[in-house]
Amino acid sequence: MIDLTLIGIGTGHPDHLTLQGVRALQEADLVLIPMKGEDKEDLAGLRLEMLARHGAQAVQAVFDLPRRDVEDPDYLGAVERWHDAIAQAWAAQIARHLPGGGRVALLVWGDPMLYDSSLRIAARLDTRVRVIPGITAIQALCAAHAMPLNSLASPVVITTGRCLRDHGWPEAAERVVVMLDGACAFRDLPPAGLRIWWGAFLGLPQQILDHGPLAEAGPRIIAARAEARAGHGWIMDCYLLSREG
Structure with a gap:
């Protein structure tokens, strides 16, 4: 029997791993x-650094991750087919390295429960599946800006860039986290009366932060994001939008 543990690793800093996660790695x-392409090799490198930092002795199966067909107009169908291919890739590595069963770990960016498909x-x-929660990008963003997630006695909406683009500002929301x-x-939002808090590579040495009125900070963020992505080959970021006042 295979036991699969999904371990949340925050935004990639070795210290974001919980003690429970460290024990799971060591066991x-x-x-x-997974490798997500040559331009994202340092993502795998961060995982390998975590294993070395925390003394993991497990076999390390490095493999190419299947890619989603981004040209397919059937978005949900394309994602389902992509997930099928990833599951097959996981199964192939497990069968190759643990034909008699055992304990498998997968390090998941952020937390496995939030906008992650693991x-x-x-x-x-x-398999039997166990989840060890990690630090979410939202926690890291609010910590980096030293700010609370919610305004006083108010809810928070968590959404995606696709939903924000297609549907606009969520009805009745005061604060919106976009991932x-x-x-x-x-x-695409009318910037009047909105403030933004943005962060990329949160918790890592290359962390970038910006905030302010959307009309002023928005163009800066667009430029900084493009420059950082070109320089690293990848970027992980998120932001919080709030109605002023």
Whole structure:
């Protein structure tokens, strides 16, 4: 039998791993290390650094991650097919390295429960699944800006760049956290009366922060994001929008 543990690792800093996560790594027989392309090799490097920092002795299976067909107009269907392919890739590595069963670990950016598909992919496999929560990008963003997530006695909406672009400002929301936004969807909002707090590479040495009225900070963020992505080959960022007053 295969036991699969999904371990949240925050935004990639080795210290974001919880003590529970460290123990799970040290007990694992196999750690899956997906590669997302040559321009994102340092993502795998951050995972490998965590394993070395915390004394993990497991076999490290480095493999190429299947890519989603971004040209497919059937977005949800394309994602389901992509997840099927990833599950097959996981299964192939597990069968190769642990034919007799054992404990497998997968390091997940952020937390497996928030805008991450590892749990959905794991459900396709014949494994027992355990989840160890991690620091979310939202926690790291608010900590970096030393600010509370919510305004007093008010709810917070968490959404994606795609939803913000397609549907605009969520009804009745005072604060909106936006994730998975590769196109800076905030540029399509009327900026009057909105403030933004943005962060990229949160918690890492290359961390970038900006905040202010959307009309002023928005163009700066767009430029900084493009420059950072060109320099690193990848970027992970998120932001919080709030109605002023």
